[in-house]
Amino acid sequence: MPRYALMVEYDGAPFHGWQRQADGLPSVQQVIEEAAAHLNAGVVPVVGAAGRTDAGVHAEAQVAELDLEADYAPERVREALNFHTRPHPVSILRAARAPEDWSARFACIGRAYRYRILNRRPRPALEAGRVWHVQARLDADAMHEAAQMLLGKHDFSAYRAASCQAKDALRTLDRLDVSRYADAVEFHVEARSFLHHQVRNLVGTLVQVGQGKRPITWPRSVLDSRDRARAGQTAPPEGLTFLAARYAEPLDWV
Amino acid sequence: MPRYALMVEYDGAPFHGWQRQADGLPSVQQVIEEAAAHLNAGVVPVVGAAGRTDAGVHAEAQVAELDLEADYAPERVREALNFHTRPHPVSILRAARAPEDWSARFACIGRAYRYRILNRRPRPALEAGRVWHVQARLDADAMHEAAQMLLGKHDFSAYRAASCQAKDALRTLDRLDVSRYADAVEFHVEARSFLHHQVRNLVGTLVQVGQGKRPITWPRSVLDSRDRARAGQTAPPEGLTFLAARYAEPLDWV
Numbered sequence: 001m002p003r004y005a006l007m008v009e010y011d012g013a014p015f016h017g018w019q020r021q022a023d024g025l026p027s028v029q030q031v032i033e034e035a036a037a038h039l040n041a042g043v044v045p046v047v048g049a050a051g052r053t054d055a056g057v058h059a060e061a062q063v064a065e066l067d068l069e070a071d072y073a074p075e076r077v078r079e080a081l082n083f084h085t086r087p088h089p090v091s092i093l094r095a096a097r098a099p100e101d102w103s104a105r106f107a108c109i110g111r112a113y114r115y116r117i118l119n120r121r122p123r124p125a126l127e128a129g130r131v132w133h134v135q136a137r138l139d140a141d142a143m144h145e146a147a148q149m150l151l152g153k154h155d156f157s158a159y160r161a162a163s164c165q166a167k168d169a170l171r172t173l174d175r176l177d178v179s180r181y182a183d184a185v186e187f188h189v190e191a192r193s194f195l196h197h198q199v200r201n202l203v204g205t206l207v208q209v210g211q212g213k214r215p216i217t218w219p220r221s222v223l224d225s226r227d228r229a230r231a232g233q234t235a236p237p238e239g240l241t242f243l244a245a246r247y248a249e250p251l252d253w254v
Numbered sequence: 255m256p257r258y259a260l261m262v263e264y265d266g267a268p269f270h271g272w273q274r275q276a277d278g279l280p281s282v283q284q285v286i287e288e289a290a291a292h293l294n295a296g297v298v299p300v301v302g303a304a305g306r307t308d309a310g311v312h313a314e315a316q317v318a319e320l321d322l323e324a325d326y327a328p329e330r331v332r333e334a335l336n337f338h339t340r341p342h343p344v345s346i347l348r349a350a351r352a353p354e355d356w357s358a359r360f361a362c363i364g365r366a367y368r369y370r371i372l373n374r375r376p377r378p379a380l381e382a383g384r385v386w387h388v389q390a391r392l393d394a395d396a397m398h399e400a401a402q403m404l405l406g407k408h409d410f411s412a413y414r415a416a417s418c419q420a421k422d423a424l425r426t427l428d429r430l431d432v433s434r435y436a437d438a439v440e441f442h443v444e445a446r447s448f449l450h451h452q453v454r455n456l457v458g459t460l461v462q463v464g465q466g467k468r469p470i471t472w473p474r475s476v477l478d479s480r481d482r483a484r485a486g487q488t489a490p491p492e493g494l495t496f497l498a499a500r501y502a503e504p505l506d507w508v
Contacts, residue, residue, distance in 0.1 A: 093374075123340075
């Protein structure tokens, strides 16, 4: 069976996350799988992703894999999926043939996320559902400084969701940059892989530094404690966007 | 009666434009006027705007004026309007006291719009409703070159809507820049004032140059003809955003 890689953009707002829901609630995976069934003699294939994003989380370039019974050109797969995923806010940006043993999830050696805060008094109109609205002025430089102390390989138990199913909490944080752009504060985060809620817990904790409620050294002391109860709130999902997945072997995207 | 200036951000998608509709269809003006009635002993005031945007057109910083019976601090007006405009995607970014004879529309000496095209094969997911989706590759440099021939003071009859109510079609186009940013092509347009559909007609005409269907000199020859029938299509409203209104007298925004 030919395997395909898909690069997918989606607005997370109407979905209960990437993953297909047992109770039939709408998910990105279900939308793509049901579109793919049209290319697969009605048989619904399983579509796996590099990052199983939570409800409300967006993607600019999620990567997924798909097996089909028949051998189609990747252009054809991309076009057909974009036809059948309508009118959902899910768009297949690119497609590629992938090796038969390739996995969007397990072959991925780097994941990048952006978290966006709208940091102003009036509520968002144009960016509603795309940002976390934080009214109190944030010190992005202080957050950036605090973030640099979290880089490298650590036990991130303190920043892990209670529901996290990973075997261990050891992760290597490669990038955690915090920058201000006018009324927005953006976090750019990269690692080989993340724990469940890790990015949102890091953001929620750093925001307490940005508000001046905690010292710059506090997020690091939370990390060292390995105690989830010490970290800040989980930042809301709508500010988070899956930006990119990196693979050792390049794919021939069209 | 104290007069206030309001700077307003809105998502045009759910509205039949800025202007209050005789048939009661939702408009931005109505949302703000009804919110303002809460500050005005229930009396609904009239709110005028610098740019009466069409259905589906967005604003990052529309400017409007509002008269109230009572004298409130501008902060109070801004906060109260943001409370009462919920849950509509309309946000009062700033407010200011304005002179009694000041008009958001007639005192405005410069208006700036952005038009955004998503220029790629797959349909938009994250930018659905915010861009015109043009699949065929556009030559932004050719469009920019053609656009420069339209700058200055001209009779823009060829780029005016049939429904335009302006007394004459003489307008001075100060800026019409076309630039590519990855998969997007953006138009930045500035003038003291515009005719109805002028920006969208300019975009729709320049796109024919970008697609290679017409020479770079064509939009200028359309202008010189003063014949609306010769111009390209009216670009769809969802790609257009009102960016800014300029005034000779600075306002004391809060």
